[in-house]
Amino acid sequence: MDSRSIQRFIVDGYGPLAISGVPEYGRLLFIHGAGAGQASMFMRHFVARVASQGVQVLTIDLPYMQQMNELGRRRPPPPIKHTLVQACAWYELLLPLGPTPLWVGGKSMGGRIATMLASSELASSELASPEVQLTSTDIVANSPEGEALVGRIECPGVIVAGYPFHPPKQPNKLRLAHFPGITAPMLILQGERDPFGSVDDVAGYSLPSNVQLKWLQDGDHDLKPRRASGLKHAVLIDEAATSAASFVRAHHKESWQAVP
Template identity: 40%
Template sequence: MTDDTESASDYLRTGPESPCLLLAHGAGAPMGSAFMEEISGLLAERGVGVIRFEFPYMQQRRNGGKKRPPDRQPVLLDHWHSVIEQFHSVENLFIGGKSMGGRMASMIVDEAPVKGCVCLGYPFHPPSKPEKTRTEHLKDLASPVLIVQGTRDALGKQEEVADYQLSDSISLCWLEDGDHDLKPRVRSGLTHEQHLISAADAIAEFINAQSAS
């Protein structure tokens, strides 16, 4: 693995070999989306390697297939396990992802040979359905988890998350006025770039701390 981005049929690799974050995409955008590109580059600048991959349904779309909805949860989790198996020998290995990808990672982190999990915009509930929470497994997690969340994320606002019962192993990094993509409104006086930099800083600090433990 090199310090530059390498394109491969199944993976995009950025930054050093270790520590390394296996990073999954969200439901609608591929591993090469602008968000995934920028956060990977910022992490590489901070000494954290990133390996991006795609779930089967997104691979099929990229290879000329029609746009289709995400795979069912068992398929997503099985694919996560297969990716971890390929890179389990990497020293100081972490898993995580954007939205759905991060949620799936958090569901297997306790059983995976990794040091922790990073979630960028965790989907605590579906849009406009705050009563349908996706937090049951988060109550008893033992592995270190960092969730980077915008305070006005429509899938989990700060005031909503404050009422959830979450494991003590979970750390939350709140980005003021950020939406599900961590993007603030212009009137906030903040920029998306600033929030992505803050996210990368928080992730690098988390990964370095867990790597040293």
């Protein structure tokens, strides 16, 4: 299997899984956003570029996205408590199947899920909010294995493309309460004009020291620049992917030590 190859599977009880590249420096479970699955242009481009640089990338479609693909029409994602449980089940399934540590990350909503999985303060912060309301009963009922899977996962690092710091035009509804519970190194790849958190918005936040921000010039939530900027969308995605792969490589040795 070379860095350009993609292996595709249907995992019984879970759904489609694609594995891109070889795990020279690590593996990354990269979860899709709310409105587009692993086959979207952004996901395919970003994943291919990361995988070409020694980081194996695993992508999935969550159950609601599988239904979207089957029915051929859009639908909103379920409450995040359900996607959180499903993503955690995938992580626990994939963790022992490779020779290198498994990072977690995602695009937009997928990135938010990744940060929640990696946080030890989830139960006392966002899980207690009306938006989530996740109980131990929910965890058992929604887990494919019937086990209590949600809690902090011991991942070596987190990669996020387009973190939804807040809903568009609602800058006071921040989604940062669980960040202090993330001890692993985290990289956020963010467009300067992202309506979910622009460069001006984020400048006012107090982020933990383990969180590194990479700003993509004139990019929106999909890292797409305005035509007048003279920049190319593909170039910005390449830049983001290269930063992601470099971040994993930079933490390669410590990630082996961090995972039991």
